[in-house]
Amino acid sequence: NNIILWSEWKKQFDILKTKLKSTIDPKEYKKQVKELRQKILDRMIDDRLLLQKAEELKVNVTDGQVIAAIADKRRRYKLTKEQFAEAQKQQGFTRQSYRNMVKKELQKLFVLQKIIREKVHISSADEQAFYRRILRSVKPGPPEFLLYHIVFLIKEGSTAPQQAAIRKKAEKILILSKKVKTKETFTALARRYSEGDGRSGGGSLGWLKKGDVHPTLERPMLSMKKNSVHSSLLRTPLGFHILYLANKRLSGVLSFEEARPNIQRELRKRSSDRVIQEYLQELRKKAVIQTRLDK
Numbered sequence: 675n676n677i678i679l680w681s682e683w684k685k686q687f688d689i690l691k692t693k694l695k696s697t698i699d700p701k702e703y704k705k706q707v708k709e710l711r712q713k714i715l716d717r718m719i720d721d722r723l724l725l726q727k728a729e730e731l732k733v734n735v736t737d738g739q740v741i742a743a744i745a746d747k748r749r750r751y752k753l754t755k756e757q758f759a760e761a762q763k764q765q766g767f768t769r770q771s772y773r774n775m776v777k778k779e780l781q782k783l784f785v786l787q788k789i790i791r792e793k794v795h796i797s798s799a800d801e802q803a804f805y806r807r808i809l810r811s812v813k814p815g816p817p818e819f820l821l822y823h824i825v826f827l828i829k830e831g832s833t834a835p836q837q838a839a840i841r842k843k844a845e846k847i848l849i850l851s852k853k854v855k856t857k858e859t860f861t862a863l864a865r866r867y868s869e870g871d872g873r874s875g876g877g878s879l880g881w882l883k884k885g886d887v888h889p890t891l892e893r894p895m896l897s898m899k900k901n902s903v904h905s906s907l908l909r910t911p912l913g914f915h916i917l918y919l920a921n922k923r924l925s926g927v928l929s930f931e932e933a934r935p936n937i938q939r940e941l942r943k944r945s946s947d948r949v950i951q952e953y954l955q956e957l958r959k960k961a962v963i964q965t966r967l968d969k
Contacts, residue, residue, distance in 0.1 A: 676726065678718050683967065685766075686714050715967055721782065723957040728781035731788075735780045743776050789953050794945045801937050805930050808937075814924030819895050821879040821887070822860055824851065824868040824916040844907050844914040851903045857920045860903070869913070877918070883925065891917060 691707055698706055748758045762772045826844040828837055847867050854860045861876025868877050884892065894904045894917055904917040923929050 676722050678715070678722060680967070683715060683718060686718070687711060690714065711967070715965065719958070719963060720954050721778075723954065723961060724782040724785050725778060727957065728785050731785065733781050733784050735777050735784070739780060740773055740777050743780060744773070747776075786950055786953075790946050790949060793949045793953075794942060796938060796941045796945065800941055801934060802930070804937050804941055805933060808933070809927065812927055815926045816883055816924070817896075818881045818883050818923050818925045819898075819919060820921040820923075821882050821891070821895055822857070822864060822877040822918040822920055823879060823891070824860075824864045824877055824918075825870060825912060826867075826914040827869045828913040841907065841914055844916065848903075848907055848916050851916050851918065852905075854903055854918065855901075857901070857918075860918045860920075881923075888912075891915060895919060 687710065690710060694706055694710060695703060748755070751758070751761075753761065759769070762769070767775065824844075824847060826840050826847075828840055832840075847863065851860060851863055854863070861878070864877030865873055879887065882895065884896065886892075887895065888910045890908050890910045894908065898904060898917070898919040900919060900921055902919055904919075908915040908917055921929060
């Protein structure tokens with residue numbers, strides 16, 4: 675009980691055919707146009723089926739949601755209200771017909787979001803497996819170390835007793851730092867006790883490779899375990915250092931925790947795409963669809 679008019683199909687087909695002609699090899703054009711005919715019709719059928727489902731589920735879209743969606747679209751395209759209105763006009767929309775179109779888009783979106791919430795579940799095991807597959811295709815570089823320190827400065831010309839006093843102060847903080855269990859705890863100590871530039875950024879020296887840091891700090895850095903404090907004070911021309919290794923990795927390779935947000939987005943997208951396609955196929959199976967578009 676729903677009709678897609680040939681004129682509706684033809685309008686979309688002509689717009690996309692013109693775009694296709696300007697971007698594709700002429701030899702491929704005829705083949706692509708033939709495929710485009712069916713793709714547009716399939717998309718229009720899917721749209722109608724989703725709108726029917728939205729009506730069945732009594733999906734409600736408020737005027738406020740429509741207005742917010744239009745405002746968001748205008749911001750994303752960085753258009754003034756006047757420019758946006760002109761763009762709608764050029765596409766053949768009146769103000770009201772554009773609102774109606776956006777409302778239908780939101781109805782379809784809400785149906786798909788409901789299906790995704792119900793059927794898309796990404797486990798930690800899925801994320802780990804995806805990460806291992808990525809690693810197999812990556813050629814790593816040399817090791818990198820995420821290093822932090824608390825520094826106690828020794829001024830030029832300071833006397834031996836003055837240096838001894840600084841060392842004694844540093845040793846007291848070293849005892850405290852050995853109780854550290856997390857990077858956050860160490861950075862809190864650095865902000866409180868470190869001197870000079872060591873205070874900023876919670877004592878972070880960033881990701882370092884061999885050759886990037888003073889040899890006195892480099893030797894322990896290369897051998898330390900992740901999330902550990904070096905057992906003794908380290909002396910450089912700058913002063914006394916308490917060293918903390920937060921993480922290590924091969925350059926060019928993100929750790930799992932660093933890569934995890936991107937992995938989650940990618941897995942969710944892939945799973946959502948699959949679930950949506952399966953759902954649309956289910957809707958088609960339950961529907962009676964008669965196509966009268968000439969081949």
